[in-house]
Structure formats: C-alpha cells, structure tokens
Amino acid sequence: MHDLYHELKKLAESDNYPFHMPGHKRNTTSTPFEGAFRCDITEIDGFDNLHDETGLILDAERRANKLYGAKETYFLVNGSTCGVLSAVSAAASMGETILAARGSHKALYHAAYIRNLDIKYLPYKMNSKYEIPEAYTAEDIRPYLPKDIAALFITSPTYEGKCSDIAEIAALCHEKNIPLIVDAAHGAHFGFGSASGINRSEKTSKDYASVPESAVAQGADIVIHSVHKTLPSMTQTALIHINGELIDKELVKRYLRIYQSSSPSYILMASIEQCMEEMEKNGTEYIDKLLNYRNYISEETSALKNINLPGPDEIDDPCKVLITDASGTMTGQQIYDILRTEYALQLEMAGTRTALAIITGSDTKEGIERLIEALKNIDKKIEEVKKSNIEGKSGNLFKNSNIAEIVRIRDIPPYKMKLSKAWNAKSEVVSIDKACGRISAEFINLYPPGIPIIVPGEVLTEEIVSEIKNCNDKNLNLQGIINIDKKQSAEIGVKVMVDF
Numbered sequence: 012m013h014d015l016y017h018e019l020k021k022l023a024e025s026d027n028y029p030f031h032m033p034g035h036k037r038n039t040t041s042t043p044f045e046g047a048f049r050c051d052i053t054e055i056d057g058f059d060n061l062h063d064e065t066g067l068i069l070d071a072e073r074r075a076n077k078l079y080g081a082k083e084t085y086f087l088v089n090g091s092t093c094g095v096l097s098a099v100s101a102a103a104s105m106g107e108t109i110l111a112a113r114g115s116h117k118a119l120y121h122a123a124y125i126r127n128l129d130i131k132y133l134p135y136k137m138n139s140k141y142e143i144p145e146a147y148t149a150e151d152i153r154p155y156l157p158k159d160i161a162a163l164f165i166t167s168p169t170y171e172g173k174c175s176d177i178a179e180i181a182a183l184c185h186e187k188n189i190p191l192i193v194d195a196a197h198g199a200h201f202g203f204g205s206a207s208g209i210n211r212s213e214k215t216s217k218d219y220a221s222v223p224e225s226a227v228a229q230g231a232d233i234v235i236h237s238v239h240k241t242l243p244s245m246t247q248t249a250l251i252h253i254n255g256e257l258i259d260k261e262l263v264k265r266y267l268r269i270y271q272s273s274s275p276s277y278i279l280m281a282s283i284e285q286c287m288e289e290m291e292k293n294g295t296e297y298i299d300k301l302l303n304y305r306n307y308i309s310e311e312t313s314a315l316k317n318i319n320l321p322g323p324d325e326i327d328d329p330c331k332v333l334i335t336d337a338s339g340t341m342t343g344q345q346i347y348d349i350l351r352t353e354y355a356l357q358l359e360m361a362g363t364r365t366a367l368a369i370i371t372g373s374d375t376k377e378g379i380e381r382l383i384e385a386l387k388n389i390d391k392k393i394e395e396v397k398k399s400n401i402e403g404k405s406g407n408l409f410k411n412s413n414i415a416e417i418v419r420i421r422d423i424p425p426y427k428m429k430l431s432k433a434w435n436a437k438s439e440v441v442s443i444d445k446a447c448g449r450i451s452a453e454f455i456n457l458y459p460p461g462i463p464i465i466v467p468g469e470v471l472t473e474e475i476v477s478e479i480k481n482c483n484d485k486n487l488n489l490q491g492i493i494n495i496d497k498k499q500s501a502e503i504g505v506k507v508m509v510d511f
C-alpha cells in the first residue's frame with residue numbers, strides 16, 4: 012500500500028543508509044522508543060503540562076538547562092521553527108526593525124510577517140569557493156547595528172557548518188543593549204565533549220579536535236537548538252535557551268503557548284529528556300565518536316585526486332561533511348544523485364558545488380565505510396570522465412556539468428514596502444518577461460539552501476528577473492514561481508502586487 016506508514020516501513024527495512032537528519036539515524040539501539048504508541052499520551056494526571064510546567068516537565072527542562080548553562084531552558088515540540096517565531100516575537104514589538112542575514116530560515120521571515128516587522132539585512136556574504144553562505148564577525152556587523160534595532164538575528168552554525176564569532180558579536184550587541192538571537196538549530200551538540208570550543212585561529216590541524224563552543228556559553232541572549240538535527244532525538248524536538256536580562260522570559264513563554272501545539276506530544280518531550288540524559292552520561296563518547304568518524308573519513312579520502320572534503324580550517328562543525336569535486340567535472344547534485352542511486356546513501360542536500368552529508372555520534376562504522384568506499388569509486392569515475400573528455404571520446408557521465416556557470420545570488424533587491432503589507436496585498440500572476448519594475452507579492456527561493464532571491468515588498472529589477480530566468484533555465488529548484496502553460500511551451504510567471 013502506498014501510504015506514509017507503509018513507505019516508512021519499507022524505508023526502515025531497506026538497505027538505504029541515512030546521512031541526513033534526524034540525529035538518531037533510525038538506529039533502534041539509540042532510542043528506547045521501539046513501540047512508541049505504548050507511551051503516546053496527552054496531559055493526563057501526574058504528567059505535568061508543557062505550557063505551565065510545575066512537575067515532571069519542569070524537572071526535565073531544568074536538567075537540560077544545566078547541560079547548556081542558560082538562565083532558562085524550555086522544551087519545544089514544534090521544532091526550532093516555533094523557537095524562532097517566539098524569540099523574534101518576544102524581542103521585537105509590532106512594527107519594529109530586526110537586523111538579520113539574508114540567508115535566515117523562513118521562520119524569521121514568517122515572524123516578521125506576523126509581527127509587521129521591517130527586516131534590515133546584513134550584506135549577503137557568500138563563500139564563492141563552495142557557493143555557501145559565510146559566517147559573520149563582529150566587524151562585519153558593527154556598521155549595520157544602529158541603536159534602534161530591536162534585535163540581531165544570526166544563524167550559527169549555518170546549514171553547512173560555518174560558525175560566526177558569537178562571543179564578539181554578543182559583546183558588540185550588549186554595548187548597545189541590543190539582544191542577540193542565535194538560530195543554532197544545527198548546533199545542539201556544540202559545547203559537548205572533552206575539549207569543546209577551539210577558536211578559529213587555533214584550527215590549523217587537518218583533524219577535528221572538538222566541536223565548537225555553544226552560543227549559550229558565548230553570551231547570546233536567546234539560543235534555539237533543534238535537538239533532532241544532530242543529537243539522538245526525534246524529529247520536531249528542540250530547545251530554546253534564554254540568557255541575560257535583555258529578554259523578557261514571560262513574553263517568550265507567552266509566544267511559545269501561542270505557537271506550540273496545545274497537545275504537545277509526550278513521546279517528543281520524553282525523547283528530549285532521554286537525549287539530554289544520554290548526553291549527560293555519554294556526551295563525551297558521543298562527540299568522540301563523531302570526531303573519530305570525521306577524522307577517519309578525512310584520512311581515508313585525503314589521497315583522492317578529485318573529491319575534496321573541506322576540513323576544520325574551512326568548516327567548523329565536524330557533523331557537516333561537505334563533498335566537492337575539486338576538478339570541476341561534477342556538480343554537487345551529481346555527486347548526491349550518484350550516492351543515492353548507485354550506493355543507496357541518502358545525503359542531506361546538494362548545491363551547485365557541494366553535496367552535504369551529516370554525520371553524528373549515532374552513525375555506524377559500516378555506514379561510514381560505505382560512504383568512504385563510494386567516494387573512492389566516484390573519484391575513479393571522475394578520472395575516467397576527465398580522460399575520456401581529453402581523448403575526445405563520448406560517454407561523459409555528467410551532463411550539464413558546466414560549473415563555470417555557477418549561479419550567483421546577487422545584491423539584495425530594492426525595498427518598497429513591508430513584507431506583511433506586500434504579502435497581504437491584492438496580487439496577480441504576470442509572465443516573468445513582464446515583471447520588471449513590479450513589486451513582488453511572494454517569496455522566490457532558490458533551494459538549497461532556500462535563501463530568498465526576492466521577498467514580498469521588494470522590486471523585481473532587471474537583474475533579478477534575469478536571475479530568476481537563469482535559475483529556471485538551468486532547472487534549479489526555484490520555489491515561488493508559477494508555471495503558465497502557453498501553447499505547450501512552459502512559461503513562468505511570478506506573483507506581483509496589483510498596481511495601486
């Protein structure tokens with residue numbers, strides 16, 4: 012039967028290996044929930060209430076809080092998404108302005124929509140070698156931080172494992188009494204292990220010696236962690252930590268009551284509790300295992316001629332194994348597709364230049380060996396393709412692999428009006444060829460990693476129109492465009508505000 016349950020069952024019984032979230036890796040020995048229905052309840056007597064906790068849940072939150080060292084820690088059962096919505100809503104009053112990186116998760120944009128906020132953007136910083144968003148330093152941010160900003164919102168680590176200098180950015184914000192919100196959805200494992208917190212400047216070794224320091228320890232005012240992404244916990248489980256005096260914890264709690272389910276899953280809450288207990292008891296071993304796996308992968312692939320995995324000097328988080336073909340023969344998407352179709356290795360995502368595998372302390376040696384073996388084989392294939400290209404033979408495995416033509420995300424488009432106004436406005440769909448000069452009424456995002464090319468309220472300039480057409484011509488994953496069927500040839504349309 013083709014339904015969710017049977018598809019999940021089929022996946023569980025298949026040979027498919029998960030190099031992606033969640034962190035427990037479908038490994039039954041890493042979770043006590045073999046028969047989850049047996050303990051799936053709601054707020055019955057004696058089991059406390061997430062929205063007004065006084066017993067079991069409060070105790071579990073306090074134990075988690077001890078591990079991270081914040082002033083307050085709350086459990087989230089609607090992912091980091093509800094943590095970001097609540098953090099931004101509590102930090103910024105209706106109509107205020109928030110400073111954020113363009114590459115922020117969509118929850119930041121949704122919070123801005125709900126709270127009628129203006130978003131002021133940090134300049135878009137791109138690592139052109141790998142085509143991935145870069146981290147920020149305090150000096151990058153200083154010129155963009157006027158006093159009238161309600162909060163600074165930073166994503167660290169990024170999806171690809173780059174960390175901003177949170178300690179210095181927090182100090183800069185606190186000089187001006189501005190709260191710093193860190194979306195550390197991908198960094199719940201930070202701060203664990205025997206030697207966490209090596210600084211950027213000390214990372215000269217080829218090996219990972221630790222995971223980075225947690226944003227909580229570095230002084231951020233609110234930190235949001237998706238426990239499910241890199242720790243052994245179920246999907247949707249997350250934490251929000253509150254530090255310092257700049258954030259009203261009662262207000263955060265109010266928004267959590269608004270944005271979270273009124274029937275929070277006890278299985279999810281128990282999963283966070285179990286995960287925290289596991290990290291308390293065996294966190295060092297979990298991180299050591301991760302570091303050993305990551306360093307072993309580097310060692311085994313270091314002699315490859317084409318496949319290159321950037322190490323600690325370029326990617327801060329050892330969980331993120333970025334795979335790139337340094338010869339430029341193969342795109343990240345092609346590497347991702349080959350790993351999936353020929354080796355049954357499912358990665359987290361692919362971009363133009365890189366494919367991204369996530370590893371954690373819940374991986375198995377067998378899974379890691381399969382990845383290494385596959386990378387060695389792909390490396391050999393790339394050699395063959397290079398050779399056959401030189402000899403002028405046919406048989407190029409990698410069609411459309413002209414990666415000299417990498418799509419670049421341009422400057423942030425001109426702002427015309429607030430996101431909330433434009434997203435609510437009367438709109439119409441026009442052909443992309445007639446969209447120049449119009450105000451966008453929809454997000455258009457390029458996946459991965461989902462950074463908006465345009466946000467409602469911004470102007471579709473000539474440059475942006477050609478960017479959208481270019482991405483579409485290359486069959487990249489654009490969300491927010493509309494297919495208009497015109498005499499059988501697919502034409503694309505965009506949603507714009509009706510002129511007023």
Ligand SMILES: Cc1ncc(COP(=O)(O)O)c(C=O)c1O
Pocket residue numbers: 089090091092093095116118166170194196197237247248249
């Ligand atoms: C940077 C970032 N923040 C927030 C989220 C939302 O996290 P969750 O899926 O736990 O709701 C994600 C999800 O991928 C993310 O990548």
